[in-house]
Amino acid sequence: MTSVHALPPVIAAHDLTKTYTFHQQRAGLGGALKSLVRRTYETRLAVDRVTFDIGRGEVVGLLGPNGAGKTTTLKMLSGLLYTTSGDLQVLGHTPSARKHEYLRRIALVMGQKTMLWWDVPAMESLLLHKDMYGLSTTEFDRNVSELADLLEVGHLLNVQVRKTSLGERMKLELMAALVHGPEILFLDEPTIGLDVVAKARVRSFLADVNRLRGTTILITSHDMDDIEALCSRVMIIDHGRLQYDGGLDELVRTARPRKLVRATYAAPVDVGQLDGVTDVEVSGTTVELEADRDRAGAVMEQLTRLGPLVDLDVADADIEDIMRDLFQRRSSL
């Protein structure tokens, strides 16, 4: 489950656990009054003995269904929450100590929360970050100019934040998060609610940040296109437990060892003789089927012999479908 790194990991979590204890409010006025007299507490195990290492410069996707424990994990890693038990070291620090030297080296962006002041231009928030992180004017100017170019937001820096669109604001959020040059970036749903163009822009920006600055990125997203575009490694968490930690390709191969093949012919063909295939569906002149990865070549050969081909397409199973199957299977266990 753990990956091998030449250098010591920048994030090392061992048996990381978080239990929330919270007051259970009863319904209605009577319930509220009773709650005042006798409080009932509940506990919820949100993250359950999770162990992983992340190496410098990796981009790792943290995936899982709603309520799996992803945000809780990111909050512990960024020092917003205490851990209940387990060992956690990020850049050699215990995050919950919230030491300035630690906070200066990381950043957390939550797609649903803003760290920018609404009523003033983003530049004011950036200047606050300059002071907070003790950046020199040269360093600040260089970072602002580099980030503004990559994100194409130079023209927005002096516009009141409340007057920017959601996509523009997310770019400004990323800029504010990165202006102090953090070594690790924690991202919680950074593309939520954005249109396809803005999503693509954010993804390519993050890929650039990783490539140019060597920033380590841990990202949660329900949008599998984000994950496919950015992460070669994914960790799947469900009911607080780490269920998978490995390559995205490997996950696809293991979860769906078959290739999807679609052939379109000039005229209807007879598929009765096809060998080594499953789930054959014929619709007019189009044939769709699944074939084992290692037999895909032989299947294609057979398909070319069935009749004059107009189009032939071979694809891996959609990662979105794989996740849906994985999560549905688990929740029905």
Ligand SMILES: Nc1ncnc2c1ncn2[C@@H]1O[C@H](COP(=O)(O)OP(=O)(O)OP(=O)(O)O)[C@@H](O)[C@H]1O
């Ligand atoms: N402050 C809290 N108090 C009590 N329980 C909480 C608190 N925050 C989260 N939880 C619970 O902990 C579990 C994990 O929540 P978490 O927000 O980490 O999940 P998630 O994987 O990020 O989900 P989503 O994809 O919906 O954002 C859930 O059962 C949630 O209800």
